[in-house]
Amino acid sequence: MKLFNRTITSQGSSFLKTFLLIGLILSPLKLIEGIAFAGSSDRAIEVASWLKVEAExxxxxxxxxxxxxxxxxxxxxxxxxxxxxxxxxxNKTVLFIFPKKSSAYNTALSTSLRVFADRDIFPEVEVVLMEKENNKRLEVIEAAEAEGVDLIFATGSSSAKFAFKNYWGGRIPVVTICAKDPVMLGQMPAYNVGSGSNMAFTSLNVPVGLQGRYLKELNPNLRNVAVLFANENKSAIKTQYEPLVAWGKENGVNVLGVGVSQKHAADELAEVVPSAVEKMRLTDPTLKESIFWITGSTSVFREIATVNAHSSTVPVLSVVPDVVKAGNDTAVMSIGVGFQSNAQLAAIYGVNVLTGKTRVGDLPVGLVEPPDIAISFLKAREIGMKVPFSFLERASTIYGNSGAIARSKGKNLVAEVD
Incomplete structure (x- = not known):
């Protein structure tokens, strides 16, 4: 998945575009308020108490x-x-299985519906909020078989795990969406092969080696990484914390595990984040060679304001691009796979299966490459963090010094008259 359009332009034109983007990043809010951004509307419509869909x-x-x-x-x-x-x-029917109410799943569904329409595919799409009890889940699958459903999107890591354990070899093709790395979770033997069964997998993860290279490029003297996760989120621990521990041992970086409970995340973060700061200060007194790293645990990343309030001058980064946003309650940077990017890839897999272009078991693990990078220059300036120019060039989302959007979905700001 490309971050920007690589159409041929002159060297002068490329320089001018970069110069204008830097100007937008540095602009105070009063210079760009009232500007409308092409394709930047995030307005959602509630269609059920547990489901919202983007208006478009x-x-x-x-x-x-x-x-x-x-x-x-x-x-x-x-x-x-x-x-x-x-x-x-x-005459096709597609079923999305949601294990819980989630803004990430809303994004995945909205993106999939757009991909279907863009490719002139209009199956009947049903979304079910599935009971967590296995018997209830199996009843939903049995009903789908009886009704002749043509494709299931197992939404989220828990749905993917359930399908892998309980529906491997089933009659209906299954594509995972908004789910973590199936290779690290032991669901697939490798990235470049298909399952040979009724499932195709996509991944919300960036391979840890690649992620590590980005971190070292950002801070060549990196000494400490404090990883924040929910103790109950086993998939985040397995795919986003433990691999980083192994990478840290190989690269001389101390990786600290900072776990909190989902139910009391805010209160516990207020205690453990300052404690992690003091631990990192033992080997990095100035805290210039340390970072916080937020995993895909929803209960943690939604408390970004709490993390920021207690992180001192340590940069707070995340694997979730959506944690970088307008204003002060934001991570300074994310290096990961956005829910939208993953959903777009999964939806394309679904289209290919529905149209008979490929067999679901032949599809390799879907990886988004290069990763989505998002940057908040407001937060970077606040904590005194320098952002290498190479990150500015690669970023798909950028918020300027004022906290306002300067690049969205890989496209620089487009001004329209209000």
Missing amino acids: VFEVWTSEEISPERVRFTKADGAQSAGERSDSSA
Whole structure:
């Protein structure tokens, strides 16, 4: 997945674009307030108490809440289609299985619906909030088989784990979406092969070696990394903490594990983050060679304000691009895979399966490369962190010194008249 358009331009034009972007980053808020950004609307519409969908989806889709735990999406009456491909997909049925209410899953669904429409694929899409009890989950799968569902998106790591353990070899093709690394979790033997079964996997993770190279490029003298995670989030520990510990041993970096409970994350973070700062200060008195690293544990990254309040001058980075956002309650940088990027790849896998272009068991593990990088220059200036120019060039999302957006989805700010 490319971060920017590599169309051929003159050297002068490329320099001018970079110069203008730097100007936007450095601009005070009053110079860019009131500007509208192309494609930057994040307005969501609630279609159920547990589900919100981005507004633009309803330009081509319509929704119906058919039960308290199930919502159906079908092609809107006024939606334009190219014809044959849309007609052939109209009799297909796709099921998204949500294990819980989650903004990440909302993003995954919205992105998938857009990908389907962009490729003129309009199956009947149902989203179910599935019970956590295995018997209830199996009932949902059995009903899907009886109803002739053509494809299941196992949404989230727990759904992917359930499908792997309980539906491997099943009749319905399954694609994982918004789920962590299947190789690190022992669900796949390697990245470059298919499952040979009814499942295709995608990954929210960046391989730890690549992630480590980015961290060392950001801070060549890196000495300490304090990793924040929820103790209950076993997939985050397995794929985002433990591999980093191994990498740290190989590269002379001390990796600290900082775990909190999901239920009391805010209170516990207020205690353990200052403690981690003091531990890092023992080997790095100025804290210039240390970072905090937030995993994909929702209960942790949603408390970014708490982490910032107690992190002193230590930069707070995350594997989740969405943790970098406008204003002060933000990580300074993220190096990871965004929910949208992962969902786009998973949805393309789904399209290829629905149209018969490929067999689900032949698809290798879907990895987003290069990773999504997001930067807040407001936060970087606040803590005195220098951002290498190479990161500015690669970043898909940038917030300037004012905290306002300067680049979104790999595209520099586009001003429109309000």
